[in-house]
Amino acid sequence: MAQLYNRVALIGLGLIAGSMAHAMKRAGLAGEIVGYSRSAETRDVAREIGLCDRVVDNMLDAVDGADLVMLCVPVGAMGAVAAEIAPALMPGALVSDVGSTKGAVIEAVTPHMPAGVHFIPAHPLAGTEQSGPRSGFAELFDNRWCLLTPLEGTDPEVLSRYKSLWEQMGSNVDEMDAPHHDLVLAVTSHTPHLIAYTMVGVADDLQRVTDSEVVKYSAAGFRDFTRIAASDPTMWRDVFLANKEATLEILGRFTEELFALQRAIRTGDGEHLHDYFTHTRAIRRGIIEAGQDIDVPNFGRNAK
């Protein structure tokens, strides 16, 4: 493994940026890592834990002389950040992002990119329910997929080097176009998150079942939903607003199926239910065989 970039600027210092800092250090991929966050508190924490080589108080200082600039902010903030850093970008620099939606980010960032600056959107499919500068760790990307959605005319050498960065941070890398990315993620991530948030909200809101009952008896299945529904609210607000069309499409399919199952319950159609529930077991098997989850009951957790 060898250094791939002289200076990497991390704009935003949350879970993904923090994990990138750790993973780049682990493999010696960056000459210098410079970090910036809008929040003074986050910058202080990042300095305290030595997350980056330098943490700066000004976004333009972070970008100065960087040959890789990573936009690690919520999707809704990408356009404003791109506009602000544009004048300070070094010719030949690569700008990338780690946003969970790609169509909206491309639309927001591309118009601000100066000639001679490269832009390759990226989305590492990795995360936890935690957030903030302390939540990152070097192993986050290990054997997880990172999806790149390169634009037409992307320089193959710039792309190849960037792909190598993600691989050396532990990821498998795939390429696809932005609309397909947004549809796939609506299925594997965005709609599941919305549903989990909804279910947890409903449980919290019922008058006839108390909060303490929900908490005590959560191990019956509900606690899995609460993990997802503990994710960063700002990030997820922006995801749904940015991937509106695909999310609404998958939600439409979801409610259609849910109503069919609801009808089967109401009419006592046990065969429909049994067939549906049998069908869904195979996918779990596929995920375990693909190494994307562990084959241990209850995810191997042992709560005391």
Place this chain on the structure above:
Amino acid sequence: MAQLYNRVALIGLGLIAGSMAHAMKRAGLAGEIVGYSRSAETRDVAREIGLCDRVVDNMLDAVDGADLVMLCVPVGAMGAVAAEIAPALMPGALVSDVGSTKGAVIEAVTPHMPAGVHFIPAHPLAGTEQSGPRSGFAELFDNRWCLLTPLEGTDPEVLSRYKSLWEQMGSNVDEMDAPHHDLVLAVTSHTPHLIAYTMVGVADDLQRVTDSEVVKYSAAGFRDFTRIAASDPTMWRDVFLANKEATLEILGRFTEELFALQRAIRTGDGEHLHDYFTHTRAIRRGIIEAGQDIDVPNFGRNAK
């Protein structure tokens, strides 16, 4: 710890019965554990792994001389099993069950109970996505709740001894009435399971996103749903048919909230989304503080 029952009959030898066998042995709670399953294959496996002291080929032989008879079959089979064993039940014996719904089980079982036989419905809120006689383990009930829904006029001494059994198998025990149990479980278990099954079915069914994409990119949130949706289809079919009213009520609340969030996405109401997502974080904290889940990102799993 001391022996509480001379002979325990386990009718059905799946995850819960198997875990009970292990947990009763761990604490020396039963003089003898006799097992029966309708499936010859299951009986063979149970014998092979020494799950019980004896495995018998006839349900009435299992019940013979048992002072505790545990009905560990799907909810829809409880009535027929109760009818079949009734003539063989020992006077003074306690019959209990581990079904996930209580109102329907009480309705199905009670009419068959002979005079002088006690019946106390139970529901251990513990499980994994696995099933069958090999899936049980002694620790399953440790620090999980077991809900008892005793009927009016239940003998206090019989109840107290039975409560002690669950406590010595590792559980915390609570009592409530059956309708409240069924509502609470509709929130913490039944509706979440139905939703997870639905989401996994939708993902598997889309033409424009391939199964292999769903599997590869599942770590973005979806894989959590697939664990729940890998649960036993027969058990869950019966749960929904048996707890129809409460499940449909909570589903109604769920779709109401989902449509409100869907509308917020469509109209771009970021404030509604952000408020909702902020609200749901607190419940996760409560569950962790109550010791009902571990406080480690991604449930502490490290998939390769």
